[in-house]
Amino acid sequence: MRNDIFGGITAAVVALPLALAFGVASGMGPLAGLYGAIFVGFFAALLGGTPSQVSGPTGPMTVVTAGIAAHFPQQPECVFAVVILAGLLQILMGMLGLGQYIRLVPLSVTSGFMTGIGCIIICTQSLSLLGLSPAPSAWAALQRLPSALSNANAQAVGLGLASLAVALLTPKRVTKIVPSSLLALLLGTAASFALGLSVPVLGPIPLGNFRPSIPSITYSVLPQIGGLAITLAILGAIDSLLTSLVADSLTASFHDSDRELVGQGVGNAVAGLFGGVAGAGATMRTVVNIRAGGRTPISGALHSVVLLAVVLGLGRFAQSIPLCVLAAILLKCGLDIIDVGYLRRVPRLPRSSVLVMGVVIALTVFWDLIVAVAAGCILSSLHFTKTMAEIELDACTITSSKNIKDSSPLPSLSGLWPAELEIVRASREQVAVAKLRGVIAFNAANGLVRKLLPMVESHDLLIIDLSDVLSVDDTGALSLAQLCNQAEEMGKRVYICGANRKIMRMFTRLSVIAAGKGRLSPATPRLQSLHACLADSTPTPLPPSSYA
Structure with missing residues (x-):
């Protein structure tokens, strides 16, 4: 119990700045990010099939949610309706036993997908680092980048780069005590106060009333909501089960894929009812929890309880956090998501795997996440079929x-x-x-x-x-x-x-x-x-x- 408590508190400390940053990056606000971490993390821990996993807003889910928010700019209720429906679809996927098929995705596809997500986060948050509003997509960010460089806020750039340096260069002996992302958040915010910098800040955070609300939508948007919910549900399933595999390797255990999908689905459905963004199994927070001793669902649920206490008691202190500091934390996350280990092996990998990975990265960054995964799986399957045919003929x-x-x-x-x-x-x-x-x-x-x-x-x-x-x-x-x-x-x-x-x-x-x-x-x-x-x-x- 003591190890689970310590793991849950440590995971909550890591999750706090990330939940705020992902909430802002999603376009739904920092409170929506915290609510997503609270509700998805709590119910996925109690009902999921990976005991040591910690769930909440993640880079891939945030990127998709930001696209959904851009699709319904004046209709937040439609965004939360997508989150709720995606959760219900994940529950259905788990009940139908589809979790086992997610594990069949080739490594070249998952590696290209995660690298593409990292590139999207880096491109979109680079504008926030310059003191400007973030772009809705990587392509839009690249188009705006030349003019953004000439109109950058010099104070925001300096503070953002300093925060990024803290997040990247903090020694490991220090990060064992204080996570680098939290240290960057505290030092960056303190520096902004001490120097009296004029940079964009997070702004007031409404505490909300913690009452569920069913979104009111019209029949005309149902087809759009259905398609976006399918995308979000599949992406959340892939993201969560990949993290489950990481947890298995660290704890020498085996997760229940179908039960994990049900837990994630309940968490997302409840998060949507309370105005939270969609979430999934978070690799970084799961690893931190395991290394701190967390092994049971108690640690994941406690992580959510700690975040709830933060929302109830410390929300007013978060309104002065500079957006460029949050952008620096997200840039660090984007760099961590990129699969550097797989990229280093590209010269020694088969050309077919390199081709699949390149296609997945390009489609992820410039087109659609689910299309990228589907195209990668199809290409890999065709190559596997051809290889098996050659073996059979030989x-x-x-x-x-x-x-x-x-x-x-x-x-x-x-x-x-x-x-x-x-x-x-x-x-x-x-x-x-x-x-x-x-x-x-x-x-x-x-x-x-x-x-x-x-x-x-x-x-x-x-x-x-x-x-x-x-x-x-x-x-x-x-x-x-x-x-x-x-x-x-x-x-x-x-x-x-x-x-x-x-x-x-x-x-x-x-x-x-x-x-x-x-x-x-x-x-x-x-x-x-x-x-x-x-x-x-x-x-x-x-x-x-x-x-x-």
Whole structure:
């Protein structure tokens, strides 16, 4: 209990400046950031599936929320409606068991996504560091940057850079006692008071009344709210479960993905009802909590209680915090989010992974976050499918009677057993045996036909041995049937043998066995197939008990 209390208090100290900064960056105000940290952090801790995780506003969620706020500039109730609906969708995702699929996102996609988020935060907050209003997007910030440099507030720039230096350069022995972000917040605010600087400040923070309110919206905006809520829900799920994986690695435990989605969904739905921004599992605060000793949901819930006490008692002291100081804290967060470790390995990574990461970064920064993740997953899946097809085709070995001389010894590389080799030698026909392995699926089916068709054209008989094939999908089965039909049109013979029960059921269901003239049962062993085919007779199919 003592370690959980210490971890929760430490996480709250780290979360305070970040919640204020993320609230401002989202466009909904600092109080909305604090409410998001309070409600998402509390309910995700109690109901989630990662005991040591601390949740609240994060960089990715803030970037999306800022885009939603820009989409509804005069309608904050629509923004909170999106947050509520996103939470409900996350609950539904957890109940449907979709959490396990989020973990299948490739590292190149997650790395590019996080790096893109970091770039967005750096671009948008660079204007606040100059003493100007932040831009709604990275592209807008880059467009405004030339004129912003000429109109910068020199005092804000100096104070912001000094705060950034504190956040970046504070020694680790000091950050173990006071987090660098909190130190930058305190020193930057104190310097602004002491020097009497004229810089934009946070302003009055209304305390609110802590009463839930269902947003009042019109039917005309429902389609827009639905699409934005899906984006926010998927992003929050990815962000939270990635943090859960980090927590697993630090605590040598395993989280419950579906339960975590339910907890995050409840937290976001409640946060939206109370006027808070959306949140997710926060990697930095989770790591701080774990290193401070937090291991149970008590630490995450206590972190929210401490922030609630801050809102109730210390809100009036936060109104004089300079915005350039908060921008410096966010810039530090943006730099931390960038996956430097993965970027350093780019020269040694496969070109396909580098391409996927580059596409994800570009789409994240300049287009849409969910489109970026979807495009990265699709590209990775296509590359994986192509690689598996090449492996399946390489596993196909073909033995031809043209390469077997009467005087040669029985070669081990021929792919035939001694008894089979003798049958082939005794025959006057040109025979080829194709030994397939693994899985015959849609990705390799066309390539397999292309590889085997020349053997059909140059031989009298082709035996296709499936004894080492685990499964055949519908595309693979129909492709083999097509190969047999092409052989019949050329006056050649193709026989399939050695199939297991699962493959036999697929062949039977698709009528592959019935197609073609004189074809053997796929369940017939290869030796019997060779003997029967070269004797120009069709044997009786073996019973299922003889498959082995």
